[in-house]
Amino acid sequence: MLKRTYEGQDCNLARSLEVIGERWSLLIVRSALLGVKRFDGFTGHLQIARNILTSRLARLVELGIMEKVPYQDKPVRYEYPLTPMGRDLATAVIALMQWGDRNLPLEQGPPRRAEHIGCDGHVHVRLGCGKCDREVHGEEVAVRRIR
Amino acid sequence: MLKRTYEGQDCNLARSLEVIGERWSLLIVRSALLGVKRFDGFTGHLQIARNILTSRLARLVELGIMEKVPYQDKPVRYEYPLTPMGRDLATAVIALMQWGDRNLPLEQGPPRRAEHIGCDGHVHVRLGCGKCDREVHGEEVAVRRIR
Secondary structure (H helix, E strand, O other), rough: OHHHHOOOOHHHHHHHHHHHOOHHHHHHHHHHHHOOOOOHHHHHHOOOHHHHHHHHHHHHHHOOOOEEEEOOOOOOOOEOOOHHHHOOOOOHHHHHHHHHHHHHHOOOOOOOOEEEEEOEEEEEEEEEEEEOOOOEOHHEOOOOOOO | OHHHHOOOOOHHHHHHHHHHOOOOOOHHHHHHHHOOOOOHHHOOOOOHHHHHHHHHHHHHHHHEEOOEEEEEEOEEEEEEEEEEHHHHHHHHHHHHHHHHHOOOOOOOOEEEEEEEOOOOEEEEEEEEEEEOOEOOOOHHHHEEEEE
């Protein structure tokens, strides 16, 4: 989490980073997008210490990005599915993953690929213009203050 | 920066977060995408402590995300333009900003908007399929291991 001094910041990137800027959070969300739901699934997937995972999952639940749902009684055990707000992080996660594919390439090629379910095409993150409906390149975008 | 134990991780999201996962780095890149280049520009824009800004700029230069270019002699002063690798973060920055617009809305509406230069249309981040060429929604995407 960013420091409290950020909380009033009038910028939705800063606000997003308050929520998911903590180093482990996006990796937990990535594993969840890959279908991991249970505590031991995350520890196996991420090599994260159990105490850190416990605190990050609690925080992600508190923030509304994951739910905590019992899947077993005696002893009670929980799983952590993503909420719609959590699944909505897919675009940002894929954008960062593909930035890594392009700019920090591994010799053996990328290990994972985003695929269109059913069609199996490769999914790319694109910038599109809502007015001319064209695909837009990064250098054609200006982020402007609108109020 | 993530801990060193991450460095061998075979995941380009983890590798991207090694590079830009530090809480201030994406905010500095965001300001740079808005046109800020100089030290005092960043401090005015971000309310970041000068010693933290100094270390983050040095790190972003070391990582190849920014350049350090003198713009004045006596005393020598530097500015920090983004490299192509840094400008390529625009998509991820806009994706996170728009996730915040949707999921952490401010009562008075979003303060900034990504616009298509020249056309002035609103730029959105979209997922597109390279095979069927359609726009894809988050729930239609599977991230699959390919090796």
